[in-house]
Amino acid sequence: LEIDGGGDLTSLAFALRKLDRRYGKSVVRVGAETARTGSPTGIEALDSIIPGGGLPLGRLSWLSGAMGAGAFDLSLVLLARSSRSSPVAVVDFDKALDPGDIEDYGGDLDSCWVVRPRHPEEGWAAARSLARAGVEFCLMLAREWRPVGRAAPAALVAATEERNSVVLLGGGLLVPQEIGGRVGIELSCQRLGWTMAHQDVSGLRLRLQVERSHLGPPGQSCQLDIDFPRMYRLRAGIAVAGVQRDGVRVRSDQEEPLLAEALG
Amino acid sequence: LSWAGAPRLACIGFPHLALLLALRSHPELAKEAVLVGTSGKQERPVVLAASRAAVAMGASPGQDWRQSELSCPEAVRLVADPMEVARLRQEVRSALYDCSPLVEWTDDTIAYLDLGGRDPNWPAESARAAQLGRVVQQVLLVPPSIGVGQSRFVAFAAAKVAGPGRVRLVPSGRAAEFLADWPVGDLPLPPKTRERLFSFGLSSCGDCISVPLPDLQRQLGPDGLLLHRLCLGLDPASISPWREPPPCGVRRVLAGVVEDTESLRFGGPELASRLAARLVQAGRAAGRLRLLLLDEDAAGGAVVAGQPGVFWDEISPPSAVATAEELLAPILSLLSRARCRVLVIELQALDLVDPPATQALLWPGGNARREEIKQSVARLHDRFGAELVWRVSVKAGHPGDIPAERLAWSPG
Numbered sequence: 001l002e003i004d005g006g007g008d009l010t011s012l013a014f015a016l017r018k019l020d021r022r023y024g025k026s027v028v029r030v031g032a033e034t035a036r037t038g039s040p041t042g043i044e045a046l047d048s049i050i051p052g053g054g055l056p057l058g059r060l061s062w063l064s065g066a067m068g069a070g071a072f073d074l075s076l077v078l079l080a081r082s083s084r085s086s087p088v089a090v091v092d093f094d095k096a097l098d099p100g101d102i103e104d105y106g107g108d109l110d111s112c113w114v115v116r117p118r119h120p121e122e123g124w125a126a127a128r129s130l131a132r133a134g135v136e137f138c139l140m141l142a143r144e145w146r147p148v149g150r151a152a153p154a155a156l157v158a159a160t161e162e163r164n165s166v167v168l169l170g171g172g173l174l175v176p177q178e179i180g181g182r183v184g185i186e187l188s189c190q191r192l193g194w195t196m197a198h199q200d201v202s203g204l205r206l207r208l209q210v211e212r213s214h215l216g217p218p219g220q221s222c223q224l225d226i227d228f229p230r231m232y233r234l235r236a237g238i239a240v241a242g243v244q245r246d247g248v249r250v251r252s253d254q255e256e257p258l259l260a261e262a263l264g
Numbered sequence: 265l266s267w268a269g270a271p272r273l274a275c276i277g278f279p280h281l282a283l284l285l286a287l288r289s290h291p292e293l294a295k296e297a298v299l300v301g302t303s304g305k306q307e308r309p310v311v312l313a314a315s316r317a318a319v320a321m322g323a324s325p326g327q328d329w330r331q332s333e334l335s336c337p338e339a340v341r342l343v344a345d346p347m348e349v350a351r352l353r354q355e356v357r358s359a360l361y362d363c364s365p366l367v368e369w370t371d372d373t374i375a376y377l378d379l380g381g382r383d384p385n386w387p388a389e390s391a392r393a394a395q396l397g398r399v400v401q402q403v404l405l406v407p408p409s410i411g412v413g414q415s416r417f418v419a420f421a422a423a424k425v426a427g428p429g430r431v432r433l434v435p436s437g438r439a440a441e442f443l444a445d446w447p448v449g450d451l452p453l454p455p456k457t458r459e460r461l462f463s464f465g466l467s468s469c470g471d472c473i474s475v476p477l478p479d480l481q482r483q484l485g486p487d488g489l490l491l492h493r494l495c496l497g498l499d500p501a502s503i504s505p506w507r508e509p510p511p512c513g514v515r516r517v518l519a520g521v522v523e524d525t526e527s528l529r530f531g532g533p534e535l536a537s538r539l540a541a542r543l544v545q546a547g548r549a550a551g552r553l554r555l556l557l558l559d560e561d562a563a564g565g566a567v568v569a570g571q572p573g574v575f576w577d578e579i580s581p582p583s584a585v586a587t588a589e590e591l592l593a594p595i596l597s598l599l600s601r602a603r604c605r606v607l608v609i610e611l612q613a614l615d616l617v618d619p620p621a622t623q624a625l626l627w628p629g630g631n632a633r634r635e636e637i638k639q640s641v642a643r644l645h646d647r648f649g650a651e652l653v654w655r656v657s658v659k660a661g662h663p664g665d666i667p668a669e670r671l672a673w674s675p676g
Contacts, residue, residue: 022334087637089653098667099656113641113676114654122648130653133640134633 051216058161059184070206075170080107082137124152275419280313282344297339439497444470513612549584551615
């Protein structure tokens with residue numbers, strides 16, 4: 001206020017206008033108007049708990065969770081949503097991904113590049129190259145994160161920052177330090193149970209919690225239901241006799257007892 | 265050393281054409297700080313010209329619009345009209361070509377002419393230079409500054425010394441004397457070379473000429489020789505004359521007279537592709553398109569606007585157009601306006617400019633980003649083998665749910 005010798009709001013407005021004119025509109029902002037730093041996922045409950053209103057741009061995000069917690073499915077849902085509007089890539093370290101799932105979740109396989117590396121270093125290098133080439137959403141899937149050198153995650157983060165893209169690490173309970181140090185936000189998944197329809201499992205209910213974040217306070221949580229997208233022809237060994245399975249997806253042998261439990 | 269056959273070059277300096285036009289529209293701003301810039305519709309807006317008052321405040325041509333706002337916030341900002349500037353430029357060029365067969369147009373502030381040879385109307389060089397000034401003043405309505413010398417740099421320096429409304433003649437062989445006080449900082453030399461000259465205590469051309477050439481070359485390398493020549497008025501740069509580009513257009517004679525001009529629209533794509541081929545051949549883009557539709561009476565002779573039997577219309581696209589895709593819309597727009605009998609269609613590309621910088625990768629199918637990703641994948645395959653990155657598609661029909669049956673995998 002003292003800049004212009006006044007003491008009222010008029011001189012403040014005048015000073016602000018002067019600053020705007022000299023240095024541009026972005027130099028002085030009201031706190032509530034801070035720009036979003038995240039890429040909205042389109043899932044309102046999820047966007048509301050992440051500081052910035054979506055998965056952070058130019059940083060690594062980690063969706064952690066034990067096997068069967070839903071991190072894998074949620075990652076694919078996010079990838080599928082992103083693939084509808086922009087090129088995406090998925091680095092499948094364990095070669096466990098069925099890309100048909102992306103299609104089933106409503107994604108566009110034409111916009112999706114699938115990387116199946118033989119060594120972790122190849123996967124990180126491929127992710128970096130694709131991010132630098134313009135892939136907007138890169139999903140890296142692994143049940144266990146194996147150590148890589150410090151350079152690979154740093155280079156990926158640099159490429160992500162350069163192109164303002166999203167990199168999501170899907171799955172796993174622990175990440176090596178060189179990767180963990182680069183993670184901007186960690187969301188943990190915990191499966192709460194199955195959702196039922198017509199006396200059958202129709203999806204998965206999970207709790208998501210912000211464990212740590214460079215952009216805002218952690219601790220926010222929400223619940224999500226993920227619907228299994230289509231009929232799955234059961235593999236030998238995990239079929240449950242006498243159950244109507246329309247719309248049910250079963251992902252692994254470990255889930256079968258829970259499924260049977262849920263179905264009574 | 266004989267100066268008998270030395271060339272005589274004239275340099276004409278005048279305010280930027282965009283600034284002149286702006287001040288013609290706003291005469292009340294004549295003494296004010298005025299900046300004239302590009303509109304910024306197609307590219308980043310920059311300052312084309314700055315008035316003396318604006319330059320004194322710190323603005324300069326070539327600055328970013330925002331940068332100029334910071335350096336000179338009080339200046340009045342006006343947007344240049346490129347079509348008007350082009351028209352005035354054409355008028356000045358025509359006037360200059362009446363005075364000399366060789367005219368170089370460097371930018372919209374300076375022109376060079378070859379004053380060699382003799383003009384029977386103006387036998388004396390001073391009279392010829394004065395006539396040159398009168399001709400330019402008639403077009404621009406402001407007096408130019410004119411310098412005449414044995415080389416390009418001497419003429420430029422003479423014009424700078426002369427000032428508006430004056431002519432400075434530097435006789436051949438007297439250039440070194442004329443340039444003796446010319447500051448080293450204003451020589452067309454690399455900044456590092458100029459700094460070294462200052463560090464040696466050489467501040468003017470007279471100082472430099474007193475240093476033997478071998479010493480200059482030993483200290484400055486090739487720039488030493490250039491410096492020596494500049495100080496003697498022997499710089500080798502010559503005039504690169506500007507020539508009117510050859511006309512670019514297409515002409516189609518129909519099998520018979522067409523009265524239904526709506527049907528002409530079907531010929532639009534062909535006209536666009538033929539004109540685009542011509543433009544590609546010339547390496548130019550069209551800033552304006554002119555359509556001439558002639559009936560059987562007008563088809564044979566010379567055509568002027570307003571002549572009976574001639575439909576004459578022009579269109580200026582928002583940006584210069586060069587490809588068939590870009591040309592098609594304005595051509596269809598021109599054709600849709602026509603209501604006349606047509607035997608001959610003539611389409612002319614005017615205001616030819618360098619084609620806009622387009623990213624070649626935008627033209628293949630898909631978008632540039634996908635092409636970039638494909639190139640990146642190709643590099644990854646070269647580095648790690650072809651089994652690293654895959655494209656996956658769902659097979660047609662009902663292949664089943666087993667991934668091996670359902671999905672088709674292809675490298676990259």
